[in-house]
Amino acid sequence: MVTTLHIGLQHISEHIVTREDTALNYGSGFLEVFATPSMIALMENSAMKAVQNQLPDGYGTVGIEINVKHIKATPIGMKVKSEAILTEINDKRLTFLLKAWDEQGEIGLGNHTRYIVDNVKFMEKVKGFR
Numbered sequence: 001m002v003t004t005l006h007i008g009l010q011h012i013s014e015h016i017v018t019r020e021d022t023a024l025n026y027g028s029g030f031l032e033v034f035a036t037p038s039m040i041a042l043m044e045n046s047a048m049k050a051v052q053n054q055l056p057d058g059y060g061t062v063g064i065e066i067n068v069k070h071i072k073a074t075p076i077g078m079k080v081k082s083e084a085i086l087t088e089i090n091d092k093r094l095t096f097l098l099k100a101w102d103e104q105g106e107i108g109l110g111n112h113t114r115y116i117v118d119n120v121k122f123m124e125k126v127k128g129f130r
Contacts, residue, residue: 003116004054005094009086011050013042017076017102034074039082039100039108040066047084047096047112061094061114062122068110074102084112092116 015021021038023029028037044063051061074080080102088095092115100108 003056003059005051005086005089006054007086007089009050009054010083011046012081012083013046013049014079014081015042017074017078017080019076022076031073032076034078034080034102034107036068036070039070039080040068042080042082043068043084043098043100043108043110043112046082047086047094047098047114050084050086050096051094051114055116058119059116060119061116063112063114065113066098066110067112068098068108070108072102072105072107074107078102078104080107082108 017034019025021034022032023035024032026035026037028035048061080100082100084096084098086094087097094114096112098110098112
């Protein structure tokens with residue numbers, strides 16, 4: 001598999017917080033604020049998109065580890081953004097620095113690891129577990 005991956009690849013994903021994104025909706029809390037699972041999903045999205053266009057057709061990445069801090073609440077209606085920066089490439093293992101912020105400042109930070117997979121082979125293996 002040949003890729004054009006290199007350290008420093010980055011992507012910023014953004015989203016407007018809705019009721020569906022809240023801790024109350026996820027069941028991870030009782031308040032209508034941006035849920036940690038929603039923040040993590042946005043962070044993973046930015047990491048996935050940072051490298052996807054550099055992979056051969058039929059390949060993608062799957063998240064296997066994430067370590068983040070969610071340090072500030074964000075209300076419904078506010079825009080949130082997440083930036084992922086590729087910091088390490090170890091064969092098929094990719095490591096990212098993650099940052100998240102809303103219109104008032106930083107809300108989260110952490111690290112994330114993804115693996116490069118052949119999409120068809122990966123799904124065949126998953127389906128074989130049924």
